[in-house]
Amino acid sequence: MSTWRRRDAGGVAYSDVEGTLRERTIVALSDRTLRGNLDTAATSWGEGRDAMRRDHGLDEMRERAREIRRQNIRDLPALLSEMQAKVREAGGTVVRAADGAEACRYITGLARARGVRVVAKSKSMATEEIKLNEALEDAGLEVVETDLGEWILQLAEEHPSHIIAPAVHLNRSQVADLFREEAGTDDVPDDREGLVAHARVRLREKFAQAGMGVSGVNLGVASTGTVCIVENEGNARLVTSQPRIHVAVMGMERVVADWDQAAHILQVLPMAAIGQDAANYVNLITGPRREDEADGPEEFHLVIVDGGRGALRGTEFEEALSCIRCGACLYSCPMWRSVGGQAYGSPYSGPIGAVITPLLEGPASPASRDLPFMSSLCGACGEACPVGIPLQDLLVRARARASSPATRTSGLAFRAWSRLWRHPSTYRTWMAGWRLMLRARGKAGWASHLPGPGAGWTQVRDMPTRWPPRR
Amino acid sequence: MAAAQVSAAPVSTPLVEELLASLSRRKASGQVAAAGQAGWAAARWMADAGVTRAVLADDPLVQEIGLPDALRRAGIEVLTWPTGQAKREALGLEGPPDVCGVTVPALAVAERGTVVLEASAGHGRGIDVTSRHHVALLPADRIVQTLAQALARTFDGSRPVPSAVSLVSGPSRSSDIEKISTLGAHGALTEHVVVIT
Ligand code: SF4
Numbered sequence: 192m193s194t195w196r197r198r199d200a201g202g203v204a205y206s207d208v209e210g211t212l213r214e215r216t217i218v219a220l221s222d223r224t225l226r227g228n229l230d231t232a233a234t235s236w237g238e239g240r241d242a243m244r245r246d247h248g249l250d251e252m253r254e255r256a257r258e259i260r261r262q263n264i265r266d267l268p269a270l271l272s273e274m275q276a277k278v279r280e281a282g283g284t285v286v287r288a289a290d291g292a293e294a295c296r297y298i299t300g301l302a303r304a305r306g307v308r309v310v311a312k313s314k315s316m317a318t319e320e321i322k323l324n325e326a327l328e329d330a331g332l333e334v335v336e337t338d339l340g341e342w343i344l345q346l347a348e349e350h351p352s353h354i355i356a357p358a359v360h361l362n363r364s365q366v367a368d369l370f371r372e373e374a375g376t377d378d379v380p381d382d383r384e385g386l387v388a389h390a391r392v393r394l395r396e397k398f399a400q401a402g403m404g405v406s407g408v409n410l411g412v413a414s415t416g417t418v419c420i421v422e423n424e425g426n427a428r429l430v431t432s433q434p435r436i437h438v439a440v441m442g443m444e445r446v447v448a449d450w451d452q453a454a455h456i457l458q459v460l461p462m463a464a465i466g467q468d469a470a471n472y473v474n475l476i477t478g479p480r481r482e483d484e485a486d487g488p489e490e491f492h493l494v495i496v497d498g499g500r501g502a503l504r505g506t507e508f509e510e511a512l513s514c515i516r517c518g519a520c521l522y523s524c525p526m527w528r529s530v531g532g533q534a535y536g537s538p539y540s541g542p543i544g545a546v547i548t549p550l551l552e553g554p555a556s557p558a559s560r561d562l563p564f565m566s567s568l569c570g571a572c573g574e575a576c577p578v579g580i581p582l583q584d585l586l587v588r589a590r591a592r593a594s595s596p597a598t599r600t601s602g603l604a605f606r607a608w609s610r611l612w613r614h615p616s617t618y619r620t621w622m623a624g625w626r627l628m629l630r631a632r633g634k635a636g637w638a639s640h641l642p643g644p645g646a647g648w649t650q651v652r653d654m655p656t657r658w659p660p661r662r
Numbered sequence: 663m664a665a666a667q668v669s670a671a672p673v674s675t676p677l678v679e680e681l682l683a684s685l686s687r688r689k690a691s692g693q694v695a696a697a698g699q700a701g702w703a704a705a706r707w708m709a710d711a712g713v714t715r716a717v718l719a720d721d722p723l724v725q726e727i728g729l730p731d732a733l734r735r736a737g738i739e740v741l742t743w744p745t746g747q748a749k750r751e752a753l754g755l756e757g758p759p760d761v762c763g764v765t766v767p768a769l770a771v772a773e774r775g776t777v778v779l780e781a782s783a784g785h786g787r788g789i790d791v792t793s794r795h796h797v798a799l800l801p802a803d804r805i806v807q808t809l810a811q812a813l814a815r816t817f818d819g820s821r822p823v824p825s826a827v828s829l830v831s832g833p834s835r836s837s838d839i840e841k842i843s844t845l846g847a848h849g850a851l852t853e854h855v856v857v858i859t
Pocket residue numbers: 463513514515516517518519520521543572575576577578579580582
């Protein structure tokens with residue numbers, strides 16, 4: 192288990208993914224099982240979300256959600272100080288980490304100091320981003336993902352495919368095989384209920400051993416110092432109540448001012464994320480257990496991670512910080528629906544991943560600079576976003592910011608092209624030459640191999656040598 | 663369950679009706695019972711579900727409705743929070759499998775079928791989530807319409823904030839296998855709310 196999800200310290204993108212973005216995309220596109228699984232997932236999400244728009248006015252809730260989140264980001268420093276003070280008042284510890292490495296050092300050190308051997312985790316993008324699992328494993332700890340989808344991926348030694356539904360790209364029989372391998376027996380049922388029941392028992396064993404529970408945070412509420420953890424399975428409740436220590440890892444932008452704002456966002460989140468008006472469990476945790484309580488963690492640690500977020504405030508990308516990680520833009524994106532999340536090579540995939548991965552990594556990162564080009568700019572993401580982030584605009588800005596040999600060459604080519612076509616004389620000369628070349632290459636009115644800019648076209652189709660084309 | 667409703671002659675309100683409808687939408691169940699019948703109704707639901715052991719929140723309401731007696735008469739073992747069980751048994755890895763956690767929600771949200779559980783000395787965080795079944799005993803006057811109202815009341819600043827508040831909306835489920843919702847992931851497989859009028 193110690194080698195899964197290997198990544199270099201520092202970056203957000205996975206360093207163990209193979210090939211370029213283009214190569215990974217081509218591999219994903221030719222995987223028929225994957226496309227079927229993605230289709231099923233996106234369709235069922237779409238049906239739920241349409242019902243939310245129709246019956247619960249999801250679209251009308253967007254404007255207020257956007258206002259709340261934009262205000263939160265503007266007030267971020269003050270909200271974070273308030274949050275910090277309130278958590279401490281409730282008996283918790285707060286740590287501000289400048290980057291992932293610092294956050295990992297703190298959590299690993301804590302686990303060592305307390306003699307923890309097994310760490311139970313509930314699903315968290317922030318810990319995926321900071322590569323906490325690797326850090327804990329390097330320190331000799333056993334890390335168990337307890338969200339069913341995440342556990343399946345841990346067994347498969349794969350990266351998540353979606354923010355909310357990490358294992359959407361695997362089907363039932365693929366899951367059954369993984370469970371058989373983990374349990375070391377063929378005695379694992381094939382039906383969905385049986386698989387879920389099997390996982391429940393295996394993971395309860397882990398909860399019995401875990402000395403530390405690590406969760407993410409969907410929202411922090413500054414006015415009371417409460418962290419909100421939204422889930423359906425109940426594993427986050429176990430993670431936050433059974434082990435002796437609870438560590439909550441929160442991206443610094445995930446804070447709202449008060450319960451009035453929290454109520455609105457907590458309603459919007461499941462509607463956009465899973466197409467339902469409520470998640471099954473929402474855990475609202477304020478500090479460790481009180482002295483007279485018989486269960487709950489004795490220690491509560493809130494780790495607030497900057498990781499490049501603070502630097503985005505006040506820039507043209509500030510609105511990306513409003514994101515509540517619902518995953519709606521992924522499901523609505525025709526690119527993501529065709530290739531899935533793994534091709535992106537980052538824990539954050541889809542439109543929001545294509546925007547924030549390079550921002551958090553820095554513009555020079557070869558692992559993520561092409562990501563903003565993984566979009567047709569159709570705008571479906573911006574329309575789906577429940578907090579009104581203009582994702583297509585951010586994608587365009589991210590493209591402008593991306594600088595790679597490929598983008599520089601195509602920039603030069605397009606400038607030359609535009610100069611050629613801007614003047615009638617050069618335009619006419621160009622077109623005359625092009626017609627001659629077409630006629631020389633064409634057979635019976637069609638050309639099937641063209642040089643230069645025509646090569647891409649004729650790779651997959653013929654070009655007519657006269658207009659209108661001959662049938 | 664219909665019999666319990668009729669014999670208890672409960673008083674229902676639109677808020678109660680909406681809560682019951684939302685619960686069934688969330689794949690939970692619910693019934694209305696007068697205080698004098700509620701203990702009996704809860705015990706009967708548990709017996710029907712095959713429950714052999716109940717873990718009760720230490721709340722005055724549990725005694726008021728005579729639940730411990732009703733359970734014993736139904737042959738169901740009664741434990742009261744804190745149970746003092748060892749970890750493996752508390753997690754259901756040892757002991758009888760058909761355990762039912764009995765909670766007393768501080769509030770409920772009618773429009774989305776949510777019960778609001780607050781952790782306290784008598785009300786452990788694990789009561790409902792570690793058990794296979796979950797019964798919530800809910801006085802009817804604790805039902806509010808919206809989540810915003812419930813959260814405003816829970817965190818109104820008039821008392822110390824509870825260490826843990828859980829909004830529970832139906833049995834535990836997972837859609838991680840083929841995006842199809844399957845009940846009984848980590849938490850309770852069934853949830854039944856007895857609304858007490
Ligand atoms: S950008 Fe919007 S749609 Fe995408 S995950 Fe964030 S909140 Fe959801």
